[in-house]
C-alpha cells in the first residue's frame with residue numbers, strides 16, 4: 001500500500017498484547033520449582049511487570065497472558081490484595097500502597113492456559129480466540145527493553161506504515177546467533193528492513209546474518225492460519241520463527257514481514273548471568289537505591305574482588 005492510501009484508510013489501532021508465560025524456567029531451578037520464572041524479582045519488581053509496563057507504555061491496554069501450571073502467582077500479582085492494601089493503609093505507608101496497587105491498574109489482563117507446552121508458535125495459537133482478526137503484539141518475558149529506548153512503539157508505527165508483520169532484530173556476536181532466530185534482510189527505509197528469510201537457532205556457520213530476533217513482534221492475524229499448517233520444527237516444537245519464514249517468503253501467506261533494528265538497552269533475564277547484570281545495572285540507576293549501591297559496588301570491585309580473582 002502506498003503512503004497516500006495508507007493515510008486515507010488508516011489501519012486499525014493495535015490494542016492487544018500477548019505475553020507467553022508458560023515456560024518451565026529450567027535455567028533457574030531450583031528457584032523456579034514452585035515460583036514462576038516471570039515472578040523472579042529484577043531489583044524489587046517481578047520481571048513480568050516490566051513487560052506489562054512496556055506494553056501499556058506503547059498504548060496496548062488489553063494484555064493476554066498465555067500461562068500454564070504453577071502460574072497462579074502471576075495472576076495474583078496483577079490482582080488486588082485487599083488484606084495487604086488494608087495493612088499498608090493502616091500503617092500509613094502510602095508509598096508502598098501505591099506500588100502494590102500499580103500492577104493492578106496497569107491494564108486489563110486476561111489469561112489462557114497453554115495446556116501442553118508445544119513451543120512459542122503453539123503459545124501464540126492459544127491466543128487466536130482472544131485476538132480475533134486484528135494485528136497484535138507479542139512480548140516475550142525473558143527480554144526486558146529499557147523504557148528509555150522505546151522499541152514497540154517504533155514497531156507499531158512501522159506496521160501502520162508498511163502493513164504485514166514486524167519483528168525486532170538486534171545485531172549479536174556471531175557466536176551467539178545459535179541462541180536466537182536469525183534473519184536475512186533487505187533495507188527498506190528509516191531503519192526498517194524487509195525480512196527475506198528466517199532460521200530458528202542456526203549453527204553459526206549456517207546463519208544468514210548476525211541479526212537476531214529479539215522478543216518483540218507485531219503480527220498480522222494471518223499468522224494463525226500459517227501456524228496451523230506449520231509442522232513441529234527445532235526441538236520438536238511449533239516455532240513462531242518457522243511460521244514467519246513462510247510469511248516472509250510467500251506474501252500471499254499473511255506476509256510480508258519487516259524488521260526493525262534495535263540498538264538500545266536490552267536485558268536478557270532468561271539467562272542467569274544476564275539476569276544478574278540486569279539487576280546490577282538497574283539498581284545502579286535507581287534514584288532511591290542507586291547512590292548507596294554504586295558506592296558499595298565501587299568498594300567491592302576495587303577492594304574485595306581482586307581477592308576472588
Ligand code: G1P
Pocket residue numbers: 120140142143179180181182200201212213214215239240241
Ligand atoms: C525465542 C524465539 C527465538 C528468539 C528468542 C528471543 O526463543 O524462538 O527466535 O530469537 O525467543 O529471545 P527462546 O529464547 O524462547 O528459546
